[in-house]
Amino acid sequence: MKLTTGALTATLLAVAIAASAMPLKTDPAKSSVAAVFKQMNVPVEAKFKKFTAQIDYDAAKPDAAKANVEIETASLDVGDPDMNKEVAKKEWFNSAQFPKATFVSSAIKAAGPGKLTVTGKLTIKGKASDVSFPLAVKTDAGKQVFEGALPIKRLAYSIGEGDWKDTSMVADEVVIKFHVTAGQ
Amino acid sequence: MQQRYTLTAIVFHWLIAVLIIGAFTMGLVMTDIPGLTPTKLKYYSWHKWAGVTILALATLRLLWRLTHPAPAYPNSMPAWQKTAANSLHSFLYVLMFAVPVSGYFYTLSAGIPVVYFGLFQLPVLIDANPALKPVLKGLHFWLNMGLAGCVALHVAAALKHQFIDRDGELKRMLP
Numbered sequence: 001m002k003l004t005t006g007a008l009t010a011t012l013l014a015v016a017i018a019a020s021a022m023p024l025k026t027d028p029a030k031s032s033v034a035a036v037f038k039q040m041n042v043p044v045e046a047k048f049k050k051f052t053a054q055i056d057y058d059a060a061k062p063d064a065a066k067a068n069v070e071i072e073t074a075s076l077d078v079g080d081p082d083m084n085k086e087v088a089k090k091e092w093f094n095s096a097q098f099p100k101a102t103f104v105s106s107a108i109k110a111a112g113p114g115k116l117t118v119t120g121k122l123t124i125k126g127k128a129s130d131v132s133f134p135l136a137v138k139t140d141a142g143k144q145v146f147e148g149a150l151p152i153k154r155l156a157y158s159i160g161e162g163d164w165k166d167t168s169m170v171a172d173e174v175v176i177k178f179h180v181t182a183g184q
Numbered sequence: 185m186q187q188r189y190t191l192t193a194i195v196f197h198w199l200i201a202v203l204i205i206g207a208f209t210m211g212l213v214m215t216d217i218p219g220l221t222p223t224k225l226k227y228y229s230w231h232k233w234a235g236v237t238i239l240a241l242a243t244l245r246l247l248w249r250l251t252h253p254a255p256a257y258p259n260s261m262p263a264w265q266k267t268a269a270n271s272l273h274s275f276l277y278v279l280m281f282a283v284p285v286s287g288y289f290y291t292l293s294a295g296i297p298v299v300y301f302g303l304f305q306l307p308v309l310i311d312a313n314p315a316l317k318p319v320l321k322g323l324h325f326w327l328n329m330g331l332a333g334c335v336a337l338h339v340a341a342a343l344k345h346q347f348i349d350r351d352g353e354l355k356r357m358l359p
Binding site: 040080162 | 209295302
């Protein structure tokens, strides 16, 4: 009996240690990832309904931070159910073959108070490229709020094939805007 | 010699008539295109630009009409026909505004502002509203059907005056 209690204490301790080293827990209700682009010069902001963001961040050691984001490409909501189905098709995200777009950080550097420079690999539709973008971080109600915008060129990832390569219809520039709230 | 509409009124009438027929036809065609194609998106934009143009022209036309009375109807026209014609013209004027305004708010409720000729964004008067969107869609459609009905009556009446009554009424609006 005594042995069991000892084992339990050890287990709890191990869990507690593991917990302190675990990544922050993302609050989905207060997090969003959106694609902002222009369609015949009309500004459109569409949100990805499903994504996971794992952020390992300690304000005392920002350079040790890590970020890993997975976005379900078929979850992009352009405001109309029929259009949403179109966006998942082969010419756009080809979500059947490439269900997820991912970002994995390789380096995070402090760049002034509340600012980080994030470098990493962005993979969309099977095409990977190295990207770097500024990230703002602040504390709100005991949680960390990360906010940033990553401009990309959609054609570099073959998003919009065939007739959709026409950038006068849908601009090549797309900004991935995100806002992630995470805490222990 | 029958009195005619002013040249300005005649230009407004035919210009708006052509734009309304064009925008209406494009509306039917574009909503019939399945899926998502560049052509479909192009037609949607053109349709919106046409609608905004009609709204602007209708505003100028209304101001002109309020300051320049229409020429008298032929004397041979019975009083009830004059009343009917006046009512129909009022309906057409109301719909000339109501149809583009309903379309404008429909696209705003869908979260898509109008960028006139792709050059400048027109005012966003309401936020995107998924609950309002289907209501405005229905309203825009039925106002259009109402407009189509009124235009059909309007054309039928003009043809009747020209070919049955032969009272020269149509000449008032011909260039």
